[in-house]
Amino acid sequence: VLVALAVPEADAEVQADALVEADLRGFPSHGIQRLSVLAARIRNGVTAPVTRCTMRWLTDAAVAVDGGRGLGPVVAFTALAALQKRAKSTGVAIGLMTDCSHLGMLAPYVERVAGDGQICLALTTSEALVHPFGGHRALIGTNPLAVGIPSRPTPFVLDMATGKVSMGRILEHRHRGAPIPPGWAVDSAGRVTTDPVAVVAISPFGGAKGFGLGLAFELLVAALTGSELGARIVGTLDTTEICNKGDVFMCLDPAVLGVDMWDNRFTAYLDEIRGGGQARGDVRIPGERSRELRARRLVEGIPLASAVWDDARRLDADPVSP
Amino acid sequence: VLVALAVPEADAEVQADALVEADLRGFPSHGIQRLSVLAARIRNGVTAPVTRCTMRWLTDAAVAVDGGRGLGPVVAFTALAALQKRAKSTGVAIGLMTDCSHLGMLAPYVERVAGDGQICLALTTSEALVHPFGGHRALIGTNPLAVGIPSRPTPFVLDMATGKVSMGRILEHRHRGAPIPPGWAVDSAGRVTTDPVAVVAISPFGGAKGFGLGLAFELLVAALTGSELGARIVGTLDTTEICNKGDVFMCLDPAVLGVDMWDNRFTAYLDEIRGGGQARGDVRIPGERSRELRARRLVEGIPLASAVWDDARRLDADPVSP
Numbered sequence: 186v187l188v189a190l191a192v193p194e195a196d197a198e199v200q201a202d203a204l205v206e207a208d209l210r211g212f213p214s215h216g217i218q219r220l221s222v223l224a225a226r227i228r229n230g231v232t233a234p235v236t237r238c239t240m241r242w243l244t245d246a247a248v249a250v251d252g253g254r255g256l257g258p259v260v261a262f263t264a265l266a267a268l269q270k271r272a273k274s275t276g277v278a279i280g281l282m283t284d285c286s287h288l289g290m291l292a293p294y295v296e297r298v299a300g301d302g303q304i305c306l307a308l309t310t311s312e313a314l315v316h317p318f319g320g321h322r323a324l325i326g327t328n329p330l331a332v333g334i335p336s337r338p339t340p341f342v343l344d345m346a347t348g349k350v351s352m353g354r355i356l357e358h359r360h361r362g363a364p365i366p367p368g369w370a371v372d373s374a375g376r377v378t379t380d381p382v383a384v385v386a387i388s389p390f391g392g393a394k395g396f397g398l399g400l401a402f403e404l405l406v407a408a409l410t411g412s413e414l415g416a417r418i419v420g421t422l423d424t425t426e427i428c429n430k431g432d433v434f435m436c437l438d439p440a441v442l443g444v445d446m447w448d449n450r451f452t453a454y455l456d457e458i459r460g461g462g463q464a465r466g467d468v469r470i471p472g473e474r475s476r477e478l479r480a481r482r483l484v485e486g487i488p489l490a491s492a493v494w495d496d497a498r499r500l501d502a503d504p505v506s507p
Numbered sequence: 508v509l510v511a512l513a514v515p516e517a518d519a520e521v522q523a524d525a526l527v528e529a530d531l532r533g534f535p536s537h538g539i540q541r542l543s544v545l546a547a548r549i550r551n552g553v554t555a556p557v558t559r560c561t562m563r564w565l566t567d568a569a570v571a572v573d574g575g576r577g578l579g580p581v582v583a584f585t586a587l588a589a590l591q592k593r594a595k596s597t598g599v600a601i602g603l604m605t606d607c608s609h610l611g612m613l614a615p616y617v618e619r620v621a622g623d624g625q626i627c628l629a630l631t632t633s634e635a636l637v638h639p640f641g642g643h644r645a646l647i648g649t650n651p652l653a654v655g656i657p658s659r660p661t662p663f664v665l666d667m668a669t670g671k672v673s674m675g676r677i678l679e680h681r682h683r684g685a686p687i688p689p690g691w692a693v694d695s696a697g698r699v700t701t702d703p704v705a706v707v708a709i710s711p712f713g714g715a716k717g718f719g720l721g722l723a724f725e726l727l728v729a730a731l732t733g734s735e736l737g738a739r740i741v742g743t744l745d746t747t748e749i750c751n752k753g754d755v756f757m758c759l760d761p762a763v764l765g766v767d768m769w770d771n772r773f774t775a776y777l778d779e780i781r782g783g784g785q786a787r788g789d790v791r792i793p794g795e796r797s798r799e800l801r802a803r804r805l806v807e808g809i810p811l812a813s814a815v816w817d818d819a820r821r822l823d824a825d826p827v828s829p
């Protein structure tokens with residue numbers, strides 16, 4: 186589909202991988218279901234099929250990456266390669282990304298860097314979907330944070346949005362005609378609702394603290410990249426607007442900073458955390474459920490909603506018509 | 508009290524300020540009630556009265572700060588001054604601190620940096636007090652994150668621990684003989700408890716996400732500073748152990764990174780957030796309640812628990828005896 190829309194083959198592969206990785210890990214909201222929006226964005230000229238990103242080192246440790254309206258995952262991996270290389274001499278390197286499409290799930294990026302022995306932090310903003318604690322208007326993005334930390338046998342990978350749930354999960358309940366649990370979202374009067382059709386804003390996770398965290402990330406990304414704020418952010422869910430969110434990556438090299446990540450203590454500590462429940466399996470380390478699911482789905486395949494599959498087939502048959 | 512214990516006058520002032528700032532802002536758990544523990548630590552030789560910290564620049568953008576068993580706030584301000592200066596040329600500078608006493612509340616540090624026009628992030632670990640989601644053993648610190656972002660008229664300041672509440676608040680209920688709300692903590696069988704005496708571990712805020720965040724910060728600080736992990740961390744609550752937690756500060760200079768923090772859009776966005784509730788005052792920006800309380804207490808004084816006041820008076824009368 187992407188190649189038919191003039192995306193170079195190597196870039197199409199990176200973008201397709203990003204979508205499929207989300208489905209493999211059990212996050213269909215960031216999976217192949219986004220292909221039709223992306224295809225429409227390319228057709229409409231708001232996402233460029235050929236990604237020409239410009240990297241400008243502001244200092245030895247900080248690079249501004251202008252994505253030139255290109256594909257988020259292509260820009261992200263280009264930026265990360267430069268940051269990883271730079272962090273080997275500077276210890277810390279930060280990438281400030283603007284003007285590219287949705288990056289997709291953040292876990293695969295930080296996991297890859299952590300697999301290479303560096304620490305990676307990722308922040309990205311999105312359309313305003315989350316209401317402030319005490320409020321009811323959608324003014325804050327779902328603003329995820331991802332953290333990758335080298336460890337044996339596998340990196341530690343946290344990838345969490347600051348909303349209670351994704352809009353995708355609310356839409357899924359809407360499609361099924363099922364109520365949502367109280368606490369997920371509010372209606373236009375600011376009341377907690379169980380009716381997925383009445384939802385106007387997702388609630389922050391963890392009350393006032395989760396709200397503070399999401400707001401801090403919103404401000405942080407804008408303060409570092411110059412990207413837009415709150416309800417002014419467009420271009421990741423729609424098919425007609427140039428994307429104006431920002432993304433931030435940071436790579437840190439523990440070896441340069443004098444810390445040995447390969448001694449046993451990180452592994453031992455994570456084992457202790459795993460064993461910290463009443464029964465085996467009660468405590469799950471972030472990222473491990475996804476990793477297991479990914480391994481299983483690589484063998485057994487990915488279950489897709491039939492609407493998503495039909496959409497993909499239709500796109501495949503005719504990628505270029507609206 | 509501190510001067511009588513051989514702390515140089517200027518350092519005593521910095522340390523006293525750190526304690527009083529917490530009381531001014533409404534966080535007595537980090538306030539003057541910690542003075543007696545600190546005094547005992549100095550008497551017992553596990554905290555040095557004279558802070559001789561050693562800064563070693565690992566790269567242009569990263570400095571390792573060995574606190575030499577000294578006073579946390581003195582080490583922190585020394586590190587921050589160096590980081591702020593360095594970030595003016597490198598855009599980003601990170602400080603990796605070990606071997607100093609408890610820093611106290613993080614908000615005043617990041618607020619000061621943000622007041623100077625730079626972004627500041629702070630992470631610190633602590634004794635293990637929080638249980639993993641699904642578990643019941645205290646294996647994770649309360650691991651706060653603080654974020655300071657320049658804005659007009661006052662900086663944005665987030666300072667949040669990743670536990671549901673502080674141990675101080677649970678102890679306060681214990682002293683009053685009052686039950687704690689369900690969800691704050693668990694007992695030795697891993698059950699949610701309302702009995703403050705039965706508490707063995709504080710619950711993470713925000714369920715699995717808050718747990719993931721606290722665990723990520725625990726690993727991050729250890730991976731950056733080489734500090735200890737989990738239940739091996741000692742020396743901020745006790746009076747007999749050399750402190751082995753780590754602290755991380757990061758300063759980022761938006762001017763160097765090409766972002767103008769003084770245009771109106773950050774102020775306008777925060778105003779929009781404030782107005783996002785049904786009624787005026789429903790939505791509170793993180794840090795603003797503390798700022799108002801601080802202003803009021805600077806005029807009206809600080810209410811202290813009588814036990815804390817008696818303790819302080821006793822210390823004042825005889826600072827050097829155990």
